[in-house]
Amino acid sequence: xxxxxxxxxxxxxxxxxRNSAAQIGxxxxxxxxxxxxxxxxxxxxxxxxxxxxxxxxxxGPGVAxxxxxxxxxxxxxxxxxxxxxxxxxxxxxxxxxxxxVNLAFSFGRQSDxxxxxxxxxxxxxxxxxxxxxxxxxxxxxxxxxRVPFSSLGMRYGDNLAFGFxxxxxxxxxxxxxxxxxxxxxxxxxxxxxxxxxLYDMPPMMAxxxxxxxxxxxxxxxxLAEAEKTPVAQIDIAERQLAExxxxxxIVLNKCNYADGLYGYDYGYE
Ligand SMILES: Nc1ncnc2c1ncn2[C@@H]1O[C@H](COP(=O)(O)OP(=O)(O)OP(=O)(O)O)[C@@H](O)[C@H]1O
Ligand SMILES: [Mg+2]
Numbered sequence: 001x002x003x004x005x006x007x008x009x010x011x012x013x014x015x016x017x018r019n020s021a022a023q024i025g026x027x028x029x030x031x032x033x034x035x036x037x038x039x040x041x042x043x044x045x046x047x048x049x050x051x052x053x054x055x056x057x058x059x060g061p062g063v064a065x066x067x068x069x070x071x072x073x074x075x076x077x078x079x080x081x082x083x084x085x086x087x088x089x090x091x092x093x094x095x096x097x098x099x100x101v102n103l104a105f106s107f108g109r110q111s112d113x114x115x116x117x118x119x120x121x122x123x124x125x126x127x128x129x130x131x132x133x134x135x136x137x138x139x140x141x142x143x144x145x146r147v148p149f150s151s152l153g154m155r156y157g158d159n160l161a162f163g164f165x166x167x168x169x170x171x172x173x174x175x176x177x178x179x180x181x182x183x184x185x186x187x188x189x190x191x192x193x194x195x196x197x198l199y200d201m202p203p204m205m206a207x208x209x210x211x212x213x214x215x216x217x218x219x220x221x222x223l224a225e226a227e228k229t230p231v232a233q234i235d236i237a238e239r240q241l242a243e244x245x246x247x248x249x250i251v252l253n254k255c256n257y258a259d260g261l262y263g264y265d266y267g268y269e
Contacts, residue, residue, distance in 0.1 A: 035191050036114070039155040042162070048132040056102040059109060066099075069251065070106040073221065074113065076248055077196060082218035083189070084197045085248065086120075088210050090237040092203040094223040095253040097126040100200040107196055108160035116153075116194040118163040120213065121202040122172035125165035138165040140172075142188075143181045149188045161192070172202075177212030185216055204237055211244065219246035226255040 049057060056066045077083065087096040100117055107115040119127040119139055128135055137152040142163065155161040175181060189197065199217065201210045214220070220241050224234050234250060241247050 034158075035150060036155060036158055036161060038150055039153040039161050042131070042133060042154045042156045044156065045132045052101075052130045053098050054101050054105070054130060056105040056109075063102075063106065066102045066106045069099075070103055070110070073103070073196070073248065074107075074110070076219075080218070080246070082246070082248070083195065084185075084199065084217040084219075086199040086201050086210070086214065086217045086220045086245075087223065088201050088220045088237075088241065089203050089223040089225075090229060090233045091205050091225075092124075094203070094225040094229065096203075096223050097121070097130060097200050099223060099251065099253065100198050101127060101130050103198060104160055104162070105156070107198075108156055111159060113195045114159045114161075114193065115196045115198065116161050116163070116188070116192060117198045117200070119165040120176065120199045120209075122165055122169045122175065123202045123207060123209065124168065127162060127200055128164035128166055131162070133162075133164060135164040135166055138167065138169075139163050140165065140169045140175060143175055143178075143184050145180065145184065149184075149191070153192075161194075173207055173209045173212055176209050177215070181213075182216055204240070211240070214241070214244040217245055219248040221248045222250045223253050224250060226252050228254075 044057065046057070049055075056063045059067065073085065077085070087100050089096050097119075104115060104117045107113055117127065119125045122140060125138070133154065135152060135154065137147050139152070141147045142149050142152050149163065152163055153161045154164065169175065185197075199213070201213065204210050222234070222237060222241065238247055238250065
């Protein structure tokens with residue numbers, strides 16, 4: 001059996017156990033009051049955002065595809081009682097991290113929804129870079145219990161928070177499929193009570209990180225790259241994912257021909 005197959009087998013065996021009662025750990029005990037408000041506020045540098053294709057901070061016609069995706073995600077999440085959503089792709093550069101941040105801001109404009117976005121691409125973390133942020137700690141510090149999430153999490157407004165990863169770690173596959181990671185994620189969820197958790201993952205083909213982690217999620221949103229990702233690869237990836245979790249949908253990213261579909265710029269605001 002290759003590594004991937006072993007990871008799939010392990011994840012299958014462990015699936016089901018993740019819905020056991022969420023543990024209330026140090027995250028909760030330390031919080032007191034609304035724990036979101038004790039997270040460090042983010043200062044957004046707008047010129048950097050545009051350079052990194054982050055457009056969803058404010059609404060408007062150009063943002064419609066992300067807002068549309070947000071609403072579809074929210075509908076499905078509410079319908080199925082899903083909260084934890086991993087952004088995955090068969091190969092690299094399909095746009096997971098860019099989409100995660102745009103979706104984050106799109107969710108952030110929905111004031112009745114609390115959204116937590118964690119950078120779990122521990123091989124090539126990007127979210128802090130895209131948002132031009134620095135963080136003293138990283139997600140592995142939280143997952144390995146060196147610091148609580150309150151020391152890492154950064155918030156934009158009072159209903160959107162990020163957990164950044166600043167540098168790659170060598171043991172990412174083992175860390176992401178450890179029981180401790182499952183426990184810590186449950187503790188964070190119990191303390192912060194997000195409506196939606198988005199996890200930015202590494203590409204499926206690059207490692208077994210994503211497969212090992214999927215026991216922790218309710219569903220995946222798969223991104224593919226228009227004119228680059230072969231249909232057969234999407235098909236195989238979807239089947240592999242469906243063995244382990246729910247496939248919420250497939251987003252064909254970087255479509256050039258979509259202009260006009262969302263171009264309601266002739267009178268709608
Ligand atoms: N909708 C889009 N249209 C055009 N370019 C895009 C789009 N989304 C992302 N990109 C660009 O594609 C590149 C890869 O994007 P991103 O880093 O978000 O992908 P990724 O799937 O997270 O990559 P990795 O697998 O390496 O983590 C970036 O240069 C980004 O700006
Ligand atoms: Mg990425």
